Amino acid sequence: MTEKTVLRKQESWISSILRHQIIIPIAALLLLSLFNLIADPSFFCITLGHNSAGNPVLSGNLITIIDCGSELAILAIGMTLVTAASGGQDISVGAAIAISGSVIIRVLCGTNTRPDTLQAPIIVAFLVACLVAMAFGAFNGALVAFFRIQPMVATLILFTAGRSIAAWINNNELPVISDESFTYFGGYLPGIPIPTPFFIALLCYLITWAVLKFTTLGLYVQSVGINEKTAHLNGLNPVLIKLATYILLGLCVAVCGLIKVSRISTINYSVIAKDIEMDAILAVALGGNSLSGGKFNMSASILGAYVIQFLTTTLYKFNVQSDALSAYKAVVVIVLVVLSAPSVREKLSALVRKLHTSGQTTPAA
Amino acid sequence: MAPQIQTRSRLRSRISRLSDTNLLTSITVAVFIVMYLCAILFLQRGFLKPQTFFNMLNANAALVIMSCGLTLVMITGGIDISVGGVTALVSMCSAVYLDYHGGNLFGALLISLGIGLAFGLVQGYLVAYLEIQPFIVTLAGMFFARGMTTIVHSEPFNVAHQGLVALKDTRISIPFLGSFNKRGDFIPAYMEIGVLAVIAVTAGLFAVLKWTKTGRNFYAVGGSRQSALMLGINVKRTVFLSHLICSLLAGLGGFVFFIHVGSGSPAHASGYEMNAIASSIIGGTMLTGGVGNVIGTFFGVMSLALIQNIVSSVGFDQPWWTGITIAVMLCLFLIVQSIIIVKRKQSNQSEPSANAEKG
Numbered sequence: 001m002t003e004k005t006v007l008r009k010q011e012s013w014i015s016s017i018l019r020h021q022i023i024i025p026i027a028a029l030l031l032l033s034l035f036n037l038i039a040d041p042s043f044f045c046i047t048l049g050h051n052s053a054g055n056p057v058l059s060g061n062l063i064t065i066i067d068c069g070s071e072l073a074i075l076a077i078g079m080t081l082v083t084a085a086s087g088g089q090d091i092s093v094g095a096a097i098a099i100s101g102s103v104i105i106r107v108l109c110g111t112n113t114r115p116d117t118l119q120a121p122i123i124v125a126f127l128v129a130c131l132v133a134m135a136f137g138a139f140n141g142a143l144v145a146f147f148r149i150q151p152m153v154a155t156l157i158l159f160t161a162g163r164s165i166a167a168w169i170n171n172n173e174l175p176v177i178s179d180e181s182f183t184y185f186g187g188y189l190p191g192i193p194i195p196t197p198f199f200i201a202l203l204c205y206l207i208t209w210a211v212l213k214f215t216t217l218g219l220y221v222q223s224v225g226i227n228e229k230t231a232h233l234n235g236l237n238p239v240l241i242k243l244a245t246y247i248l249l250g251l252c253v254a255v256c257g258l259i260k261v262s263r264i265s266t267i268n269y270s271v272i273a274k275d276i277e278m279d280a281i282l283a284v285a286l287g288g289n290s291l292s293g294g295k296f297n298m299s300a301s302i303l304g305a306y307v308i309q310f311l312t313t314t315l316y317k318f319n320v321q322s323d324a325l326s327a328y329k330a331v332v333v334i335v336l337v338v339l340s341a342p343s344v345r346e347k348l349s350a351l352v353r354k355l356h357t358s359g360q361t362t363p364a365a
Numbered sequence: 366m367a368p369q370i371q372t373r374s375r376l377r378s379r380i381s382r383l384s385d386t387n388l389l390t391s392i393t394v395a396v397f398i399v400m401y402l403c404a405i406l407f408l409q410r411g412f413l414k415p416q417t418f419f420n421m422l423n424a425n426a427a428l429v430i431m432s433c434g435l436t437l438v439m440i441t442g443g444i445d446i447s448v449g450g451v452t453a454l455v456s457m458c459s460a461v462y463l464d465y466h467g468g469n470l471f472g473a474l475l476i477s478l479g480i481g482l483a484f485g486l487v488q489g490y491l492v493a494y495l496e497i498q499p500f501i502v503t504l505a506g507m508f509f510a511r512g513m514t515t516i517v518h519s520e521p522f523n524v525a526h527q528g529l530v531a532l533k534d535t536r537i538s539i540p541f542l543g544s545f546n547k548r549g550d551f552i553p554a555y556m557e558i559g560v561l562a563v564i565a566v567t568a569g570l571f572a573v574l575k576w577t578k579t580g581r582n583f584y585a586v587g588g589s590r591q592s593a594l595m596l597g598i599n600v601k602r603t604v605f606l607s608h609l610i611c612s613l614l615a616g617l618g619g620f621v622f623f624i625h626v627g628s629g630s631p632a633h634a635s636g637y638e639m640n641a642i643a644s645s646i647i648g649g650t651m652l653t654g655g656v657g658n659v660i661g662t663f664f665g666v667m668s669l670a671l672i673q674n675i676v677s678s679v680g681f682d683q684p685w686w687t688g689i690t691i692a693v694m695l696c697l698f699l700i701v702q703s704i705i706i707v708k709r710k711q712s713n714q715s716e717p718s719a720n721a722e723k724g
Contacts, residue, residue, distance in 0.1 A: 147704075150652045165689065324515040334491070
């Protein structure tokens with residue numbers, strides 16, 4: 001009798017962990033790490049070196065992951081909120097990053113394409129980019145919230161036009177910024193061997209965590225996502241909340257834009273943040289969040305973003321062409337979604353239960 | 366004064382009697398005709414030539430076929446964004462098969478349809494029977510197709526296969542339509558071989574959607590899944606079928622695209638999925654499902670082509686204007702659609718009560 005209850009308790013403990021949302025990205029991460037460990041343990045090797053400016057920098061695949069995955073993590077924050085509130089995804093983030101990057105470059109360079117000194121402080125350029133990106137976010141949000149257009153289609157508009165607008169802002173020129181302090185955001189701060197984007201992502205995460213913890217934003221977003229009518233009856237304004245999530249995503253986009261242009265000190269309108277919208281959506285999906293809105297888990301999304309980057313880096317390690325990367329990613333994604341599909345899950349858990357009971361009965365017999 | 370009001374109310378009642386599908390389709394057709402007339406009136410006389418119209422048709426034949434398939438999926442309330450990727454994969458595979466493996470055109474067509482069928486089977490199964498979000502499944506499908514295109518062959522190249530070149534240059538002249546050149550000779554308008562496929566697909570799908578039980582099932586499932594289930598419609602099979610047909614048409618469209626461009630490249634058909642979605646929406650298909658028509662989609666594609674043509678002939682020929690105008694047009698149509706639907710819902714709700722008061 002007691003044995004049975006203990007067993008049941010154990011089982012419920014395991015299943016409660018298994019049912020927890022964050023288990024999906026963690027499992028994926030462990031799987032990928034295991035794969036890398038078997039294939040080539042040197043994947044995890046980190047070395048300390050010096051960059052061209054003479055500053056100490058860490059290098060290695062893991063550093064690349066936390067470096068390049070940071071933009072994705074920042075985007076995942078906004079994307080999670082948008083997904084939760086409106087039950088759809090914003091596919092214009094890549095284009096919006098191009099726009100905000102273009103704005104930053106435009107403000108910093110003024111009319112000159114090769115300025116020796118910055119024409120404006122970086123913070124001013126960043127704030128202008130924030131305003132522009134939030135305006136575009138508000139545009140998307142207005143289409144979704146006021147006109148009730150499905151998010152994917154509403155953002156399709158900016159997706160088609162975004163890169164064209166970005167090119168238009170700079171007259172299709174490719175200005176180069178030579179100021180060294182501008183490279184800090186996408187590179188390394190002098191004296192600190194860990195790439196700056198990671199700190200920016202960490203800061204964003206902390207701010208989001210605090211906002212979700214100490215304000216009711218998270219609760220409101222979830223209630224609008226779960227049932228808009230009920231939320232409305234309870235005195236919330238779904239239109240405003242949806243609009244707010246899109247504007248917040250705009251803010252995340254502006255931060256990403258700053259990091260992206262800071263990495264290369266210039267901009268390439270058709271390549272910058274290419275396919276990042278897909279990766280951001282995958283990060284949300286990998287975090288176990290329902291893509292049709294409702295409850296969300298911010299930490300799981302962010303972890304999901306780094307797992308996506310982990311996968312990308314792993315594939316690069318195996319000499320996969322950058323264009324062919326997507327095929328492998330697609331297979332991984334399909335496997336993930338199939339495994340997390342409700343009907344497959346039911347069958348799997350039934351199978352596990354069957355194995356469990358047969359395993360129990362055999363030793364007894 | 367009184368007759369004016371009467372005609373207005375009669376017009377209004379006629380409009381409200383139109384189904385959503387027919388209303389949105391008529392708006393698209395009207396917009397297309399008005400734009401074309403404006404182009405003829407205010408721009409160069411080039412738009413008066415029938416060949417201008419047929420050039421747009423020739424260049425967009427593949428897009429029409431793809432968009433028709435997409436419309437079918439969108440009527441059932443789903444979405445398929447893998448069509449552009451499938452097109453690129455199909456044209457690359459056909460190109461490699463023809464040039465490096467000495468294949469023939471029939472084999473290339475079979476390969477194209479086979480790829481489409483494979484995508485349709487997998488995506489349809491995942492969406493319909495495992496109930497995974499169509500957006501995510503087809504997103505992965507698009508990723509996969511684009512990646513596979515690079516894996517099959519990473520460099521763009523022109524196909525030298527003679528049969529294909531002959532097919533590419535096949536021109537079907539249209540009797541009684543054409544224009545006189547500067548010397549006064551009559552030059553008949555022509556269309557490419559892909560346009561025949563367009564006509565067949567559009568007419569076939571229109572007939573199926575309008576007059577067959579299977580076709581009506583698509584609308585029923587898109588209108589309300591629950592009600593369709595209660596009516597005894599096999600919802601899963603209908604959704605599966607829509608994805609199957611869509612991918613199959615994407616394969617066919619890819620082959621038509623391949624005939625039109627005569628080359629294989631990983632960059633082919635980039636952005637086509639978005640163009641296809643845009644044309645379906647402009648053509649009056651609602652993403653909520655249950656509303657749509659392939660005739661509207663056809664005019665949606667043509668409207669997109671026409672607006673690009675107009676923009677470039679007005680003088681905005683910098684590359685970015687194309688993207689911006691398509692986006693503006695899509696935005697306008699979406700807003701108009703949502704306003705119309707909301708208005709109609711309101712009038713539908715108020716009408717029965719008004720009738721009840723009268724009674």
